[in-house]
Amino acid sequence: MPARMRHTRAVAVTLGCASMALALGVPAHAAPQPRHHGAGIERAVLPAGDGWASAEGSTTGGADAAPEHVYTVSDRAELVAAFEEAGDAPKIVRVSGTVHGNSDASGAPIGCEQYQTGGYTLEKYLAAYDPEVWGADRTPEGPLEDARAASAKLQQAAVNVRVPSNTTLIGVGENPEIIGASLQVRGVSNVIIRNISFKDTYDCFPQWDPTDGQAGAWNSEYDNLVVYGSRHVWVDHNTFSDGDRPDSEQPHYFGQVYQQHDGLFDIVRGADLVTVSWNVLKDHDKTMLIGNSDKAGDTDRGKLRVTLHHNLFKDVKERAPRVRFGQVDSYNNHFVATRGSSYGYTYGIGAESRLVAEHNAFTLARDVDKATVLKKWSEAPLTAQNNYVNGRETDLIAVHNEGVPDEQLAEGAGWTPELRTTVHHPRAVPLLVGLKAGAGKAPGRR
Numbered sequence: 001m002p003a004r005m006r007h008t009r010a011v012a013v014t015l016g017c018a019s020m021a022l023a024l025g026v027p028a029h030a031a032p033q034p035r036h037h038g039a040g041i042e043r044a045v046l047p048a049g050d051g052w053a054s055a056e057g058s059t060t061g062g063a064d065a066a067p068e069h070v071y072t073v074s075d076r077a078e079l080v081a082a083f084e085e086a087g088d089a090p091k092i093v094r095v096s097g098t099v100h101g102n103s104d105a106s107g108a109p110i111g112c113e114q115y116q117t118g119g120y121t122l123e124k125y126l127a128a129y130d131p132e133v134w135g136a137d138r139t140p141e142g143p144l145e146d147a148r149a150a151s152a153k154l155q156q157a158a159v160n161v162r163v164p165s166n167t168t169l170i171g172v173g174e175n176p177e178i179i180g181a182s183l184q185v186r187g188v189s190n191v192i193i194r195n196i197s198f199k200d201t202y203d204c205f206p207q208w209d210p211t212d213g214q215a216g217a218w219n220s221e222y223d224n225l226v227v228y229g230s231r232h233v234w235v236d237h238n239t240f241s242d243g244d245r246p247d248s249e250q251p252h253y254f255g256q257v258y259q260q261h262d263g264l265f266d267i268v269r270g271a272d273l274v275t276v277s278w279n280v281l282k283d284h285d286k287t288m289l290i291g292n293s294d295k296a297g298d299t300d301r302g303k304l305r306v307t308l309h310h311n312l313f314k315d316v317k318e319r320a321p322r323v324r325f326g327q328v329d330s331y332n333n334h335f336v337a338t339r340g341s342s343y344g345y346t347y348g349i350g351a352e353s354r355l356v357a358e359h360n361a362f363t364l365a366r367d368v369d370k371a372t373v374l375k376k377w378s379e380a381p382l383t384a385q386n387n388y389v390n391g392r393e394t395d396l397i398a399v400h401n402e403g404v405p406d407e408q409l410a411e412g413a414g415w416t417p418e419l420r421t422t423v424h425h426p427r428a429v430p431l432l433v434g435l436k437a438g439a440g441k442a443p444g445r446r
Contacts, residue, residue: 041444042070042092042170046192046234051275051307051329051419059232059275061168061192062092072096072172075107076181080161088165088188094172095196101159101181102204109180112204115154118147120205126253129208136210145207152205152221159201159222160184163191171195171439178224179243186228194236195442198224199243202260210254217256223263229270229299237442239280240264246283248342261285263319267326268292272303277421280438282314285342291324294351294378300325301352307419308333310429312437315341322348322377323355329417330357332424334433335373339365345375347382354413355382357396361429362389370394371403381410388426 046059053059062069069091071082082093100109125148127133129140140148161181163169165188171177177197185191203220210216224240227233242261250258264281266289267274281287291300304326313320314336321328330347337343343364347357362373370389373396374382384396401408424432435441 041442042094042168042172042194044192044194044444046275047421049419050234050421051277051309052273052305052327053232053234053275053307054419055273055305057232059190059192059234059273060090060166061190061234062090062166063168064166065090065092065168070094073099075099076101076103076158076161077105077107083162083164083167086164090166091164092168092170094170095176095178096171096173097176099178099181101161101179101201102155103158112155115158115204116147116151117154118143118150120144120147120151125208129210131210131216131254134210136216139209139211140207148205148207152203155204156221162186163193164188166190168192168194169196171197176439181224182222183225184228185226185230185233187230189231191230191232192234192236193225193238194234195238195439197239197241197439198264199241200245200261202242202245203262204260206259208254215255218253218259220259220262222261223266225265227267227271227274229268231272233271233274235265235274235276235279237278237437237439239282239439240284241280241282242284247285259285263287263289264316266290266292267304267306267321268300269296270299270303272305274306276306276308276311278310278433278437278441280312280314281316281320282312283316285317287313287316287319288321289319289324290321290326290328291350291353294324297325297352304328307417309421310433310437312336312433313346314338317342318344318346318375319348320346322350322375323353324350324378325352327354327413327415328356329420330355331359331417331420332426332429332433334361334363334430334437336363337365337368339367341365343368344372346373348375348377349380349382349409351378351380353378353380353382354415355380355384356413356415356417357382357384358386359423359426359429360387361426361433362387362394363430364390369403370396370399372400374400374409376400376404376407376409379410381412381414383411383413386426391427393426
């Protein structure tokens with residue numbers, strides 16, 4: 001590993017806050033400085049006409065970064081230091097190796113027990129709020145719920161990492177990955193994120209809610225990546241998954257899976273002009289929201305313009321994506337549901353959405369009903385043309401309306417996408433996406 005190049009002025013970045021450092025049992029001190037290097041493919045910009053992020057100006061990220069604002073980081077403290085030092089100036093932040101969101105000040109991974117405070121333990125929580133003891137008609141409250149919330153707040157300070165405007169965040173070298181962190185692209189503009197494996201952003205302290213559904217549910221926080229109220233964002237050639245902590249291997253408490261994951265990648269709250277290309281999203285339940293509330297019309301109406309193309313969605317249960325309000329163009333994606341995987345639906349049609357889903361390929365196990373590819377949540381028209389299921393052209397709307405007669409969908413999104421790259425025949429999409437999508441496959445990667 002190259003020697004670290006330190007600036008003459010220190011950049012004091014603690015692990016979230018002083019109380020966080022105390023909770024982890026490590027001193028609060030200045031973080032290691034990010035290393036500065038030259039630039040390579042990280043100066044690439046979004047090509048003209050490549051989806052919604054190319055509209056109304058370009059998405060260039062940190063392509064114009066000065067040499068002193070090109071960084072190589074290998075732990076959370078260096079990542080935060082690079083963002084804070086450069087601020088909104090154009091910057092290129094190169095992720096080398098593994099960055100752990102749940103880590104101490106030295107970058108070493110830590111466990112959930114190091115966030116626990118106020119007497120919280122999972123064993124005590126389970127004993128206190130067992131439905132046989134607590135009941136099933138009220139949400140948890142009292143000292144142990146307060147301790148859970150306080151512990152969760154300490155983890156949140158470490159897990160959430162804010163990405164500033166005018167940033168290119170790119171993986172370099174062998175297997176660059178970010179584990180257990182939630183990247184927050186919040187209230188900013190002009191951000192590019194490429195060539196990184198995002199894994200296992202998990203909540204140490206899910207909350208039990210016995211009133212959620214008929215049998216109750218465990219509810220968790222954190223997505224691997226959130227684009228919130230931001231414009232001009234390009235997310236390209238990344239891989240998103242639950243890593244070594246898949247839901248299928250999680251324990252069940254109170255008869256429900258102990259759910260430590262929320263979404264993989266959400267685009268919400270007035271976010272706009274986003275292109276998501278050549279990514280892999282796999283092995284997850286609640287995958288992607290575009291718009292997160294039917295009540296968010298004041299912020300979302302006229303926004304949430306998102307393009308999804310040449311992505312692989314493999315063995316994801318639902319929300320690929322679920323859309324509210326936005327004009328979403330989804331083309332040349334490959335959706336795979338293998339035998340034995342848990343499948344609910346692919347496209348969720350939500351409030352005032354205007355989804356165009358064209359030229360996509362679906363490879364579905366025999367036990368998956370084609371009528372469930374679409375799921376109607378609200379009355380909203382969509383366009384779905386030239387999509388192929390298991391190698392055959394399929395009218396997804398007609399198949400849905402025939403198979404789910406009490407959930408009829410209307411045709412015609414009312415707009416025609418114009419910002420597209422080469423549109424491939426759906427029969428070519430599985431091979432093309434399989435060869436070229438995901439982290440480690442970005443063109444020109446060194």
